[in-house]
Amino acid sequence: MAEQINIIPGGDKPNQDVFSETLQRLAETDQNIIAVTSDSRGSGKLVPFGKKFPKQIVEVGIAEQNLVGVAAGLGSCDKKVFAVSPACFLTARSLEQIKNDICYSDHPVTVVGISAGVSYGALGSTHHSLHDFAALRAINNIIIVAPADNYETEQATILAAESKQPVYLRFGKKIMPLLKENSNEVFAFGKGRVITEGDDLAIIANGETVDPAVKAAALLKESGINATVVSMHTIKPLDTELLSALAGKVKAIITVEEHSVNGGLGEACASYLLQNGYCRPFKIMGIPDEYTVSGSQVEIFKHYGISAEGISEQAKKLLS
């Protein structure tokens, strides 16, 4: 396994920038690292990668089905392939290729959904991916990861390169603050990362919604409510051990995700908890099943309560 290295001390970059930088670092010593793009190297921040490693980038043009099929073919020849395209197209138009050519065929390709969720904000629903967790959760043999900060992004990229199982990595465009100092923690798929600890409430979030969850916890503290915030970066396999521990400790649970409230992190947690006898006041926060409001990512988040204020209000309601 590749050495765990923190190449971005301090963080504070968009996660997809960190993904690209990490991939370059890996490619320096590994000719088998291949990025496949569908006219997406710009938005995927892979222009420097392409310049530095012209033989390790495969461009297929705007053709997502071909993108994933080609990635599977390369993966079948022991290449460590990253198929990079906006999440909205990659996990919809080429969903069948992900299902059959990668997951069912068991080729260890990493599918990288960039500008995910509502990162493209005002460009509208064609460019939003609010279905990807739900669609991929129902497909056997894929690890689903939405890193929250630069540290998680870097570690997830390193692990994905070595994974023998297909992986879906999901990144956004927003600059992400480092959630906590990288002490001695070991990042692993399927192991949630506890950011703050408190006994009253658990806020389980992933991707770019962990940041407002942490800020909500700070607001709640002012009101005397202590919240545990978890970056549940891996949706599948879910960290059920951590979920059990949390459910045994806190009075209420909130999940937050940049995804439809249907079929994502929230429902994954709810399903586990209910089927294992944990019944706590529970709220899934995400994008409701409606035509998504127009606006920037921040405005959309705020509209649906995915903000420090919105999450803390919801927490108080749940605990009252």
Next chain:
Amino acid sequence: MNTNELKKKSVGYRKKILKYIVGAKAGHTGGSLSSTDILNVLYNKVMNVSPQNFTSPDRDRYVQSKGHCVEALYVVLADKGFFPEEDLDTLCKYQSKYIGHPTRKVNGVEQNTGALGHGLPICVGTALAAKLDQKDYRVFILMGDGELPEGSNWEAALSAAHYKLDNLCAIVDKNTLQITGPTADVCNTDPLDEKWKAFGWAVREVDGNDVEALSATFAALPFEKGKPSMVIAHTTKGKGVSFMENEVKWHHGVPNKEQYEQAISELDELLTSLHD
């Protein structure tokens, strides 16, 4: 293997295809019979692949994009020694790995297929890997004419030409029938040769049920340096059994006892005529 031996192989394969389809009470009879000669020539005359070298990165690759005609592939793989032929008694049975589409659980199968239009993109990736690794293995893919309207084929066709994949050879089993009826009536893809040429491929047409003509065609690969090769193989759906030939109902028709016996009798007669 000489031409007569190849012809005899084809007849033997067709008999087994029918045997196992009857045993499974399921299968894609017409297309398996149309593609038999292509598989025969590829595995017995053209490709460098065997049970002994199947894990070698240097082997030639075969991907069957028209995965539903898996019976032809299984019969040929069994004959080549990838697995014991009697395994096929479990074809399509509960918990058998010999399911109705190619799966990598079966020794000798390169890629899981079944959903149409998936093979060519995968083969572009595999052929690209050979170029990147400076290896000289070749990649062969068998497609059906009925699956050509799938857009992913044409996305991959562009990439194959763009990357000058002259180590890639696609074969279209042009039996002109699909489940609904004549392919020309369902969604006309003719003129096929001009389409593939326009996409940057070097194209040859051949009688896809003539083992000698197929051998000569494959011997000329690559048809043009720097271009992927396309073989448009004109075939007869249900080839070798008089009442199945060019009859759309045999797309996935399973013969009853009487029909099976008649088919075997016709094939046996053909086999007798091929004795030296």
